[in-house]
Amino acid sequence: GQDSAMVEFEITQEMVDASPYLQSVIPRLNQEYDTSEFAKDPPYRIALAAQGTSNAWSALFDAHAYWYVEHLGEDVVSEFLYGDAQASADIQVPQVEDLLAQEPDALILVPMGAAALSAPVERAMMQGVPVVLCASAVETDNFVTEVGTNLYAIGATLAQWLIDTVGEDGDFLMMTGIPGTSTSDIMEEGALAVFDSYGIELLDKQAGFWSPAEGKKIMETWLAQHGDEIDGIWSGGAQMVQGMISAYEDAEMSIPPIAGGEMQNGFLRSAIEHGFEFYAWMYPNAMITICLDAVIQILQGEPIPRFIDFVDTMPEARPFTDAEAEDYYRPRWSDDVHGPVTMPDEKLAELGFLVEEE
Amino acid sequence: MGARHKSMSEYILEMLNISKSFAGVQALKDVSIRCRPGRVYGLVGENGAGKSTLMKILAGAYQADVGEIIYKGQRREGASAGDVIDSGISIIYQELALVPRMSVAENIFLGREPQRAFGLLDLKSLHERAAELTERLGIAMDTSLPVSELTVAQRQLVEIAKALSQNADLIVMDEPSAILAGSELDQLFSIIESLVEQGVTIIYISHRLDEVFRIADEVTVLKDGELVDTRSIDQLDRQTLVRLMVGRPLDEIFPRTDHEKGELVLVAEDVSTDTILEGASLELYKGEILGIAGMVGSGRTELARALFGADPLTSGTITLTGDKGASWSNPAQAIESGLVLVPEDRKSHGLFTSLSVRVNITLPILSRITRFGVLQSQAEDEVVEEAKHRLSIVMASADQEAQYLSGGNQQKVVLAKWLETHPAIVILDEPTRGVDVGAKFEIYKLMRQLNDRGIAIVMISSELPEVIGMSDRILVMNDGRIVGEVAQEEATEAGIIELATMAGAKAKVS
Amino acid sequence: MSVAKPYESATSVGGWPLRLRLFIANYGVYIALLALLLAATVLTPRLYDVNTIAVVMRQASQLGIVAIGQTLILLVAGLDLSVGGIFLMTSIVVADVTNGRDELVIPAILIALALGALVGLGNGVLVTKRRVPPFVATLGMLVLVKGATQAYTKGVPGGFVPDILGIVNQSWFVLSIPLLLWLGLNAAFIFVLRRTVYGRKVYAVGSNIEAARLSGISVDAIRISVYILGSCLAVASGIVLTGYVGYVDRFIGTGLELDSIAAAIVGGTAFVGGRGGLLGTIAGVLIIQILSTMALLMGLDIEVQFIIKGLVILGAVTLYSLANVEA
Amino acid sequence: MKVSTPLFAGLTDSQRLFLRRYGPIFAVYGFIVVLIIIGATQSERFLTVRNLTNVARQAAFLGIVALGQMLVILTAGIDLSVGSLVKLSILVSAIVMNGEVGNQGAAIAATLGLGLLVGLIHGFLVNEVKIAPFIVTLASLGILRGVSLSISTSPVGSASRPFIMFYVQKIGPIPVIALMFVALLILTALLLRYTVFGKYLYAIGGNVEVAHLSGVPVKLTRYGVYVICSISASITGLLWLSRMGVGDPAIGDGIELQTITAVIIGGTSLFGGRGTVVGTLGGVLLLGITANLLVMLGVNQFIQGLIQGIIIVAAVALYKQEGD
Numbered sequence A: 001g002q003d004s005a006m007v008e009f010e011i012t013q014e015m016v017d018a019s020p021y022l023q024s025v026i027p028r029l030n031q032e033y034d035t036s037e038f039a040k041d042p043p044y045r046i047a048l049a050a051q052g053t054s055n056a057w058s059a060l061f062d063a064h065a066y067w068y069v070e071h072l073g074e075d076v077v078s079e080f081l082y083g084d085a086q087a088s089a090d091i092q093v094p095q096v097e098d099l100l101a102q103e104p105d106a107l108i109l110v111p112m113g114a115a116a117l118s119a120p121v122e123r124a125m126m127q128g129v130p131v132v133l134c135a136s137a138v139e140t141d142n143f144v145t146e147v148g149t150n151l152y153a154i155g156a157t158l159a160q161w162l163i164d165t166v167g168e169d170g171d172f173l174m175m176t177g178i179p180g181t182s183t184s185d186i187m188e189e190g191a192l193a194v195f196d197s198y199g200i201e202l203l204d205k206q207a208g209f210w211s212p213a214e215g216k217k218i219m220e221t222w223l224a225q226h227g228d229e230i231d232g233i234w235s236g237g238a239q240m241v242q243g244m245i246s247a248y249e250d251a252e253m254s255i256p257p258i259a260g261g262e263m264q265n266g267f268l269r270s271a272i273e274h275g276f277e278f279y280a281w282m283y284p285n286a287m288i289t290i291c292l293d294a295v296i297q298i299l300q301g302e303p304i305p306r307f308i309d310f311v312d313t314m315p316e317a318r319p320f321t322d323a324e325a326e327d328y329y330r331p332r333w334s335d336d337v338h339g340p341v342t343m344p345d346e347k348l349a350e351l352g353f354l355v356e357e358e
Numbered sequence B: 001m002g003a004r005h006k007s008m009s010e011y012i013l014e015m016l017n018i019s020k021s022f023a024g025v026q027a028l029k030d031v032s033i034r035c036r037p038g039r040v041y042g043l044v045g046e047n048g049a050g051k052s053t054l055m056k057i058l059a060g061a062y063q064a065d066v067g068e069i070i071y072k073g074q075r076r077e078g079a080s081a082g083d084v085i086d087s088g089i090s091i092i093y094q095e096l097a098l099v100p101r102m103s104v105a106e107n108i109f110l111g112r113e114p115q116r117a118f119g120l121l122d123l124k125s126l127h128e129r130a131a132e133l134t135e136r137l138g139i140a141m142d143t144s145l146p147v148s149e150l151t152v153a154q155r156q157l158v159e160i161a162k163a164l165s166q167n168a169d170l171i172v173m174d175e176p177s178a179i180l181a182g183s184e185l186d187q188l189f190s191i192i193e194s195l196v197e198q199g200v201t202i203i204y205i206s207h208r209l210d211e212v213f214r215i216a217d218e219v220t221v222l223k224d225g226e227l228v229d230t231r232s233i234d235q236l237d238r239q240t241l242v243r244l245m246v247g248r249p250l251d252e253i254f255p256r257t258d259h260e261k262g263e264l265v266l267v268a269e270d271v272s273t274d275t276i277l278e279g280a281s282l283e284l285y286k287g288e289i290l291g292i293a294g295m296v297g298s299g300r301t302e303l304a305r306a307l308f309g310a311d312p313l314t315s316g317t318i319t320l321t322g323d324k325g326a327s328w329s330n331p332a333q334a335i336e337s338g339l340v341l342v343p344e345d346r347k348s349h350g351l352f353t354s355l356s357v358r359v360n361i362t363l364p365i366l367s368r369i370t371r372f373g374v375l376q377s378q379a380e381d382e383v384v385e386e387a388k389h390r391l392s393i394v395m396a397s398a399d400q401e402a403q404y405l406s407g408g409n410q411q412k413v414v415l416a417k418w419l420e421t422h423p424a425i426v427i428l429d430e431p432t433r434g435v436d437v438g439a440k441f442e443i444y445k446l447m448r449q450l451n452d453r454g455i456a457i458v459m460i461s462s463e464l465p466e467v468i469g470m471s472d473r474i475l476v477m478n479d480g481r482i483v484g485e486v487a488q489e490e491a492t493e494a495g496i497i498e499l500a501t502m503a504g505a506k507a508k509v510s
Numbered sequence C: 001m002s003v004a005k006p007y008e009s010a011t012s013v014g015g016w017p018l019r020l021r022l023f024i025a026n027y028g029v030y031i032a033l034l035a036l037l038l039a040a041t042v043l044t045p046r047l048y049d050v051n052t053i054a055v056v057m058r059q060a061s062q063l064g065i066v067a068i069g070q071t072l073i074l075l076v077a078g079l080d081l082s083v084g085g086i087f088l089m090t091s092i093v094v095a096d097v098t099n100g101r102d103e104l105v106i107p108a109i110l111i112a113l114a115l116g117a118l119v120g121l122g123n124g125v126l127v128t129k130r131r132v133p134p135f136v137a138t139l140g141m142l143v144l145v146k147g148a149t150q151a152y153t154k155g156v157p158g159g160f161v162p163d164i165l166g167i168v169n170q171s172w173f174v175l176s177i178p179l180l181l182w183l184g185l186n187a188a189f190i191f192v193l194r195r196t197v198y199g200r201k202v203y204a205v206g207s208n209i210e211a212a213r214l215s216g217i218s219v220d221a222i223r224i225s226v227y228i229l230g231s232c233l234a235v236a237s238g239i240v241l242t243g244y245v246g247y248v249d250r251f252i253g254t255g256l257e258l259d260s261i262a263a264a265i266v267g268g269t270a271f272v273g274g275r276g277g278l279l280g281t282i283a284g285v286l287i288i289q290i291l292s293t294m295a296l297l298m299g300l301d302i303e304v305q306f307i308i309k310g311l312v313i314l315g316a317v318t319l320y321s322l323a324n325v326e327a
Numbered sequence D: 001m002k003v004s005t006p007l008f009a010g011l012t013d014s015q016r017l018f019l020r021r022y023g024p025i026f027a028v029y030g031f032i033v034v035l036i037i038i039g040a041t042q043s044e045r046f047l048t049v050r051n052l053t054n055v056a057r058q059a060a061f062l063g064i065v066a067l068g069q070m071l072v073i074l075t076a077g078i079d080l081s082v083g084s085l086v087k088l089s090i091l092v093s094a095i096v097m098n099g100e101v102g103n104q105g106a107a108i109a110a111t112l113g114l115g116l117l118v119g120l121i122h123g124f125l126v127n128e129v130k131i132a133p134f135i136v137t138l139a140s141l142g143i144l145r146g147v148s149l150s151i152s153t154s155p156v157g158s159a160s161r162p163f164i165m166f167y168v169q170k171i172g173p174i175p176v177i178a179l180m181f182v183a184l185l186i187l188t189a190l191l192l193r194y195t196v197f198g199k200y201l202y203a204i205g206g207n208v209e210v211a212h213l214s215g216v217p218v219k220l221t222r223y224g225v226y227v228i229c230s231i232s233a234s235i236t237g238l239l240w241l242s243r244m245g246v247g248d249p250a251i252g253d254g255i256e257l258q259t260i261t262a263v264i265i266g267g268t269s270l271f272g273g274r275g276t277v278v279g280t281l282g283g284v285l286l287l288g289i290t291a292n293l294l295v296m297l298g299v300n301q302f303i304q305g306l307i308q309g310i311i312i313v314a315a316v317a318l319y320k321q322e323g324d
């Protein structure tokens, strides 16, 4: 049942006025970029400045990238330049410069800092290298297109679901990702806008750094402090929820509704095991394939929308709730796998993401 | 010397009613001294009497708690080290005060570099003036070499050059002779004489009283931070001075006991290390004191370290004779075989300043007071208690940190540490350097007691009277080699110095 | 070499009586801990909840076990920044070797300890035989170990953490396995430091390395062994952390390296070696842990916690400095 | 105390001295030459003007702070706070400038003033309270980071247009920022070689006690180096603003470790008193070229960390460091 994931929610003009992110995204939803200036004949030299070695999400992101480039064939992509930012803006900024020094035909960027990467993106465009942002945003409008989803809406939706499920008078906690990263900050912004609109005062809000360990540490203290008072939790990512579940498990308390799951196998496994209410959204690492498609489209000089929501091309990537947990759980996947996965199973097996058959 | 006093009534320096305490320790109590231009003032006293502290107050390194300094007729307030130097006071410190990695020239002018506008160095004049100075001192050397490449004696001379470069009217020398001997000492004295002739005032601190009698016009005695007296040199003799310093008369005779030469305990043959030391051979007998004399830098410390296994041998053998018949290649094995070294540099090689007296004393003998690697506190207490009595170490408790002990007591703790290993052979490298007369004679007595127990001692010392007075035999070193052996009865200072300074002395060895 | 240096030690405030100075040096950290506990009765009474105490103690144990190793290393005038790499390595080894099977936990731990010892050996050899300053040597090893784990896992650590390690999460009132392990290791190492030959040698090497050498101590062996111990203790802490998290987390134990140094220093272990000990470190660990729990209880943001931690370190060393004790 | 390395056997004293002093520098430049040869033969785009100027400009970011760090280390100190200070400087400059040309002067003044203030505080704690520099700056690493994130966890403020353009400005083929770094290099070298201040740094690092007793204004000099080091971090913060256009608190973590690594690889002794500008430049270039090559050659991402680790450990272990 897709109905269980239906959340009524509206972005008001007030919210748009208060959010530079929305001001940037909303107009772009209906814009197209004239890419004729970038048109050239294949094969292409494409650069990817990725998040790099840091976690399973980005490992699968890279795997999808390499697989898809191979899939496209050498006639389309003759050279694939790669930069591993190790999840750090400090490393990524010079890396983008290094990549641009090789004069690629296009740049796909997974920005590690919204502002940090703004000027580099503008300089790439000035140099005539079209930029496709993948999975995260920067603080400039001077790029060709962005592939992702409306993170503000996601954060807001998660908050709305929590309120719908628990009621307006519930006591809520919020755990965000890494403060300063746009993904985390924008989701937080959306959530706070909704909580505010109901006049809800949160019990507490802390940064969990997308780490199960941090998530658990904070949850332990929250449990000691607020215990049974907690009616619901908003989380900026599923890894932290895993830490929260572990803290509840240790405290032998029942888990309240949690907004902020993902299609991540480990999360799903323990969610099914503990049977609590949750709302999950998706952030598929497979979206890199959409980004690569976009790059090809650009280099062929075809006009392209300025914002590509992955849900439109990847219908399986829509939010779901605990009611559908079993449908999304894959017994053969290891705990780290973030779905949905679009590459074949052998690729997963090669990377060690498939559990050996008993 | 006193003939040239221009205006006897006029003091160049008056330090009046100076008191200073360091958290808990009253280092100086109401001390006053007055100095006239062109004279040499001896400043003497036991270890910890406050001599260096008084001079550091003069230097602006410490501030006195109470008291005033009148220099050249003006009251001085809160001057920094730099101001003091600029005002014409130079200090040669007890511990050599040079920066090893900087060049000779840079060291000489450190803090007062010739400069042009905007703090720019005048490198040309820096080197010219340095060369000029070293020449004037008769110690011409390459002033662009880093100080770390110089011998110790050369470094001391650089210190003096540094003081001279400041064109000082008053020069304080805190134990400048501690590491000088023979001709270098004479060189120092002739420099002092020429300075005095130019009207410079010298304050000279030393534990070697003969030197004080040799050059001082007046002597000030400190004891326990208080002024005992200031007297003209002609109103003093050695016994009186010692009594003033120690507070009681002291029998200043090297203790001797008669004993037969014992059996051979150690043989070193043709020992060389990576250092200056080359082809040293010696024999050591039970119950004797073997003195080792030589100029600074002649390789005596290197010989001691080689014997102890502290530096790897590049040639030669060292063996114990007798029932043990052992040889060794590191300090642990040497200690195990019954040979220990009391190093010359107490603070940096001997003492664990941040640790308690107890830990210091029992460190080499831990295995004796442990069972299965676990320390037996009672056994340890006994060891420490016994050492305390045997060496009459003055301390608040065995748990007191060694850094809070006076210099003499620190030396005793280091000695106690080694004696607790019940060694058969003890090498003492400069055991009395910087140690006051009272403590010195206690150490001498202790050495004799060890002799009586059959322990063989190797004593390295730069003080010839001490080597001659205490040793049964004396080996003389020169440029890394042993160049001669002198029996106690035949030893004279002149004879030893001749051997120690002779060029190409190698030929003289059989 | 810890030769007393008048210039560095002659403080302008020197007028404090010796007894007060020694009192601060010896007991200051405990008084600070007491003061903090008192402050908590007003600011965050929740801290005294049995559950909260259990949580604080469990988290303190994770920091505390590393801090034991860090203290030992500081005592020989060293420093270990590589522990962060060891945590990661440990949790990868545990997940990789066991792949969730309880019966393989012991072999996994042994392998992790062996690898940890190897890292410690690397640190020790660089510091002693190549005379690389500990800061740089252990930093280099950190980059190397992290690089090696990355090369091994290809960025994605595989396997599962065995369920049995979950016992680190159980508490009986305030008692838990990590707490018992921490206390046990403390007791053992306090005994080693105070009552064994090895302990004496550790202090001697840290206090005056040249004198120690001339006293017949194989100083290099002692220093290398201390680095190895430090790494093994980091492995122990890494195992507790792995059980605690239940997953292989790339950021596992982030910040514990600097926190462990801070705990030891706040506890009075001298940065220059040869002075201090584990009792002080226990207090230092508790201060740091309680502060961060109190900050959470008061709902202070993470950024405020950074500031508080920094100020606490400065406050502690300022006191030690005023008391004229080297820090 | 005498260090003898088999490597030095059979040399005269002055050769030995020369090698001891300059050995690490030869080693680090040797490494660099090897890397350049690898780069030139394995990638046709490595030895292009475009890439080399790119590397040169990047070197400025690490290099300017590394110069400040080197001065501190020469006095036997250390500054762990530079990364956090870069972060704070970026935020302060971006907020004050706020996209306006007219605010440029104020922003630059405020940022440099911040560096001055932080340096003075470090100097005070090291000089007057007599806390070990490692601990002082470890604490301020946390405090400055906390202050930055308290100001904002998300991007704030912005650079003026000309300020952003500064980043890409060139004289001939060479970026102005690279030239600025070269100028600072030369200035620092001159400072060390030809000024009293420079001599005092070596003296303090060589033996602070001796320096003090020789009348060297130890405190003043130490205030000076901590201020210079902090200001070098502020300058780098300004450069980052020019590079990014917006104040992003995501930047600045780990710069302290990189600068220290670069300085040490360049042969400066952590014990103080020994080190050269040329060496530090070598350290900076070695790290910079390594990072650049890893991207240029498309080195397998999973072994990049390992390669970096090996290079650092090998570089510091190659030459036996001199103790005190």
Ligand SMILES: Nc1ncnc2c1ncn2[C@@H]1O[C@H](COP(=O)(O)OP(=O)(O)OP(=O)(O)O)[C@@H](O)[C@H]1O
Pocket (backbone or CB within 6 Å): B022, B023, B025, B026, B027, B045, B046, B047, B048, B049, B050, B051, B052, B053, B054, B094, B405, B406, B407, B434, C006, C010
């Ligand atoms: N910086 C210091 N801190 C604490 N106590 C000190 C300090 N400097 C000197 N003292 C103490 O002050 C007293 C006088 O010391 P000082 O060095 O002046 O003696 P001294 O006469 O020069 O002895 P020596 O002949 O051994 O050189 C001693 O008790 C010493 O321990």
Ligand SMILES: Nc1ncnc2c1ncn2[C@@H]1O[C@H](COP(=O)(O)OP(=O)(O)OP(=O)(O)O)[C@@H](O)[C@H]1O
Pocket (backbone or CB within 6 Å): B148, B149, B150, B151, B152, B179, B276, B294, B295, B296, B297, B298, B299, B300, B301, B302, B344, B430, B460, B462, D001
């Ligand atoms: N050229 C040098 N460079 C560095 N250190 C030196 C040099 N020459 C001598 N030294 C050091 O100075 C000290 C004394 O030198 P050495 O051991 O050669 O002479 P010694 O005969 O033992 O004289 P003394 O015992 O009077 O110092 C030793 O610690 C030695 O290491």
Ligand SMILES: [Mg+2]
Pocket (backbone or CB within 6 Å): B051, B052, B053, B094, B174
């Ligand atoms: Mg003295």
Ligand SMILES: [Mg+2]
Pocket (backbone or CB within 6 Å): B300, B301, B302, B344, B429
């Ligand atoms: Mg000697």
